[in-house]
Amino acid sequence: MSKIIPIGPYHPLQEEPELFKLYCEGEIVKDVKWETGYNHRGIEKLSESKTFDQVFFLVERVCGICSTSHPFAFANCIEEIGEIEVPNRAKYIRTIIAELERIHSHLLWVGLAGHFLGYNTVFMWAWKYREPVLDLFEKISGNRNSYAMFKIGGVRRDIENDKIPEIKKILDLVKKKTDLLTGAVMDDPVIHARTKGVGILTKEDIIDFAAVGPTARASGIAIDVRKDDPYAAYPLINWKVITAEEGDVFAKAKVRLLEMYESVSIIEQCLDGLKKEPEGQTEIVVKNIPEGIGTGHAEAPRGEVFHFAKTNGSNYPVRHKIRAPSYVNIATFKKSCIGQTISDATISLAAVDPCYCCTERLASVYDFGSGHKILGGEELIRISQKQTDKLLKL
Amino acid sequence: MGFKEFCFKKSLWLFHFGGASCNNCDIEILDCLTPRYDVERFGMLLVGSIRHADVLLVNGSINQKDKKRLLEIYHQAPKPILVVAIGACGCTGGIFAEGNTFAGPVDKIIPVDAYIPGCPPKPEAILAGIVKLLNKKPEQHKSA
Numbered sequence: 077m078s079k080i081i082p083i084g085p086y087h088p089l090q091e092e093p094e095l096f097k098l099y100c101e102g103e104i105v106k107d108v109k110w111e112t113g114y115n116h117r118g119i120e121k122l123s124e125s126k127t128f129d130q131v132f133f134l135v136e137r138v139c140g141i142c143s144t145s146h147p148f149a150f151a152n153c154i155e156e157i158g159e160i161e162v163p164n165r166a167k168y169i170r171t172i173i174a175e176l177e178r179i180h181s182h183l184l185w186v187g188l189a190g191h192f193l194g195y196n197t198v199f200m201w202a203w204k205y206r207e208p209v210l211d212l213f214e215k216i217s218g219n220r221n222s223y224a225m226f227k228i229g230g231v232r233r234d235i236e237n238d239k240i241p242e243i244k245k246i247l248d249l250v251k252k253k254t255d256l257l258t259g260a261v262m263d264d265p266v267i268h269a270r271t272k273g274v275g276i277l278t279k280e281d282i283i284d285f286a287a288v289g290p291t292a293r294a295s296g297i298a299i300d301v302r303k304d305d306p307y308a309a310y311p312l313i314n315w316k317v318i319t320a321e322e323g324d325v326f327a328k329a330k331v332r333l334l335e336m337y338e339s340v341s342i343i344e345q346c347l348d349g350l351k352k353e354p355e356g357q358t359e360i361v362v363k364n365i366p367e368g369i370g371t372g373h374a375e376a377p378r379g380e381v382f383h384f385a386k387t388n389g390s391n392y393p394v395r396h397k398i399r400a401p402s403y404v405n406i407a408t409f410k411k412s413c414i415g416q417t418i419s420d421a422t423i424s425l426a427a428v429d430p431c432y433c434c435t436e437r438l439a440s441v442y443d444f445g446s447g448h449k450i451l452g453g454e455e456l457i458r459i460s461q462k463q464t465d466k467l468l469k470l
Numbered sequence: 471m472g473f474k475e476f477c478f479k480k481s482l483w484l485f486h487f488g489g490a491s492c493n494n495c496d497i498e499i500l501d502c503l504t505p506r507y508d509v510e511r512f513g514m515l516l517v518g519s520i521r522h523a524d525v526l527l528v529n530g531s532i533n534q535k536d537k538k539r540l541l542e543i544y545h546q547a548p549k550p551i552l553v554v555a556i557g558a559c560g561c562t563g564g565i566f567a568e569g570n571t572f573a574g575p576v577d578k579i580i581p582v583d584a585y586i587p588g589c590p591p592k593p594e595a596i597l598a599g600i601v602k603l604l605n606k607k608p609e610q611h612k613s614a
Contacts, residue, residue: 085539086487088518091496093488093536113535115490118569125568137565140494140590184497187504203504221494221590433493 078106081418085114089192089422092432096409096425103417108409115436123396128154128228128365131393135383136222138398139434141184144177145376146398147226149383152307153372154228157387158365164309165353166230168346171309173216173225174374175339175346179250180209181377182332185429186261189329192426193270198261205253212246215239230359237355240347251340258333271325275412275424278323285408289379289401291428294331295323301375313345325427332429364389369467376401378429386467395467400434474550478524478604481513482552485523487543489576490566491530494590495557499527507593514600520547525600528582529556531563533571537579544580552603555582556596558589 083089083096093114099107119138123131135146148170155162162170183206190198210220216235217223225231235243261267277287282295292299300317302310318334320327367389373382379401386395405428412424488496502509503516517523520543532540544553555576558564563575576582583606586599 086543088516091486091488091500092491092493114533114539115530116533116535116571117490117531117566118571119566122566122569134565137492137494137589140492140497143492143494200505203501204506207504207506220592221497431493433491436490 083422083425085111094432098413098418098421100418103419105413105416105418105421108413108421110406110409112432112436115433117436120396120398123393125392127391128393131396132226133224135398136224136226139400139431140221141181141431142177142376142378142381142400142434143222144174144225145374145381146383148174148308148374149372149381150385150396151226151228151372152374153370153383153385154365154387155370156372157368157370157385158228158362160229160360160362162230163353163357163360164312165234165350165355166358167309167312168350168353169231169233169235169358170226171313172235172343172346172350173223173231174308175342176209176212178339178377179254179336180206180213181429182336183209183254183257185332185377186257186329189325189423189426190261190267192423193267195266198257198267201257201260205250205257208246208250208253212243215242227359228365229362232359234356234358235350237351240350244344244347247340247343251337254333254336254340261329261333267329268326270420271329271423272322274325274420275416275427276322276324277408277412281408281411282323285411286404287379287408287428288404289376290328290331290335291379291405291408293317293319294327296321299380301373301380305373307374309346309349310342312349313342315342315345325423328427365391376434378402378431378434379405381434400431402428402431402435406430406435477550478552481515482524482600482604483515483517483522484525484527485517485520485543485547487526487528487540489528489530489536489540489560490533490571491557491559495529495560498590498593498596499529499556502593502596507597509597523547523551525552525554527554527556528576528580529560531559531566531569532573532576532579533569534573535571537573540576540579552583553580554584554586554599554603556586556599557591558587561585561587564589 078099078101081098085093085095095111097109098105132147135150136143138146183202187199187202214220277295279295282292282297298317298319303317315338318331320331365387369386371384373380382399384397385393388394413421555561560576584599584603
């Protein structure tokens, strides 16, 4: 007889509302279930009532932390439909914003992970060092979190060339602080003891659950949309995919910390590239979007963000589908948490950097009568194919 | 000094209710606790249970599933309690107000004492809002 320990929905540990049920025997977690819907806002439906320019502001608010990745993926998607090629300057600016976001998101995660471990010093430090990145955002876009930089065919604001030295100065500061933080986290015996060998995901598990992003890269699978299907300025610059082999929480932390250095290097190369492009060429004018179906993806700090859109030549998307990385990553809890103690389960839950407001667009499939039966794989595929058929007929 | 004035005179403890939000306001509230803004110097502390709290911070649009939980949390709160709606979504519903799951802005569900608009409001704005609320005369407090 296992005891159920609920975490959430409004738990002090997590700033977002979601409910985890840990089925425990003694102190060992035997099963984990999660319930969602507290954060559902109906974004895909709302998107159908907005014009293409407005959708960018909406998808930015899918998730506040990855508020560049969603517009990025949507822009890639619409530009695929319209066969639009954005100017190089816009490509560089898009990449800079996306990488800055990765730095701030990873710092945020390191802080929260420290908080989950009960190591609040790490939390305070990481969030203190995150502030200069947010200042940089404020300097570039005027807002700390939702940047509103994206539009079809380019970006809304330019980064003037005379701002570049200042940005580089702040980046140097960020790099120095990251050195400090990385050193402190990697050498700390307490963090080693709490995270090494905890929540291990093997290569096979990652393939089974189709996990993406740093979660997959920490288990030795070098999956990264920026490398696999390059977009924006990523093919123009030099960088490498960071991987680790162990698959435990420590490896995930290591991958994220080292990725921040890659991001800094990418931004520096983009700033150099920006100097060569003529100022002001940040967009091309797009008059209308033709009828068609498009897909676009972008590498968010948590993994691949995927957007699907269908247009009919009007000013609105007919259908807009979003799949966020946490949707697949959260399923790995079934593997990583089971067999752990309750105290280790929390950090295993946090290790994939789950983002519930990204994920809240699934329809759960329950049998109405029994309340238990979930549709099997084949049935789901059949429903999905039917839906595609319906869309194609629209 | 009346009872209400006495209640809000010293360290305020905050409880954070994140509705159907995009996470930005949640992050900015947490940001207030970190070294640059550091609300703890005013004695403000984020607590884990509404039963320990003096102030209820609500952010995000409220959907059907959140609505009854918000009401329940409000009823569990020890009175007097101050309610602060944070962010455009908390104040009006913001961009999600037309959504099919939207159950009304916070003030349609529970009485609200202060509104801090912005998408998301900066930590400075959150601090300023709470300080303004504290300077309000206690008879002007709605929920309590």
